[in-house]
Amino acid sequence: MAGHSKWSNIKRKKGVNDAKKSKIFTKLVKEITVAARSGSAEPALNPRLRLAIQNAKGANMPKDAILRAISKASGNDGSVYHEVTYEGYGTSGVAIMVVCMTDKVIRTVANVRAIFSKYGGSLEKNGAITFLFDYKSVFTIPEGDVEDQDDFTLGLIDAGAESLENDGGFLHVVCAIEDFGKVQKHLETVAIAPTSAGLEYIPHTFVQVSDIALPKLIKLIDALQDDDDVQKVYHNIAIQPAQEALW
Known part of the structure; x- marks a missing residue:
């Protein structure tokens, strides 16, 4: 499962100042709004919304901002993304x-x-x-949240994970798009919350x-x-x- 980490290469490393953080939050609000409008405004009934909220929390977005984004989705502000x-x-x-x-x-x-x-x-x-990239599900997890990496890796393999790579204190779990739900459920079962999760283009x-x-x-x-x-x-x-x- 382990291998050479490519994540340092494909992620742009930038300091996050207040202006940059504001832009990140704006993008997260869009995703939460779209997710809420695509299904139920109740996270337990809407996997995409649950994922969007999880990513927002991983970016340290304030709880009240998350709730406002969900509330906005149930209104009629004229914006359709x-x-x-x-x-x-x-x-x-x-x-x-x-x-x-x-x-x-x-x-x-x-x-x-x-x-x-x-x-x-x-x-x-x-x-x-697009032929230069693979479209995959990716979960990013703080390495410190994993107590026994061998057991963790075996559980991920059973759930459908294809690779597990370490990069600067974070673990990147990669799986096929169709296995996203199974890996997500496994992480919930072992009480590990990714800092981010979603579909990504990974260059090969x-x-x-x-x-x-x-x-x-x-x-x-x-x-x-x-x-x-x-x-x-x-x-x-x-x-x-x-x-x-x-x-």
């Missing part, structure tokens, strides 16, 4: 997947295209780069970039992440040890 995914290339042939949640697709695609263009990238047609082909090209790619990824309509950004940059300071 759609989930859309865009694919593009950055410089050096780096593949980038951009997952958005928007109430106006025309605005969002224009903004995403403009960001790619500004930093030397290009927005591509759907399907252009990485691209090495030069020290000269990397800063521009970082700016592209940061600009995409800073857009209000963007929920998540995935890429296949292979960060070398000497480049960690830049990243």
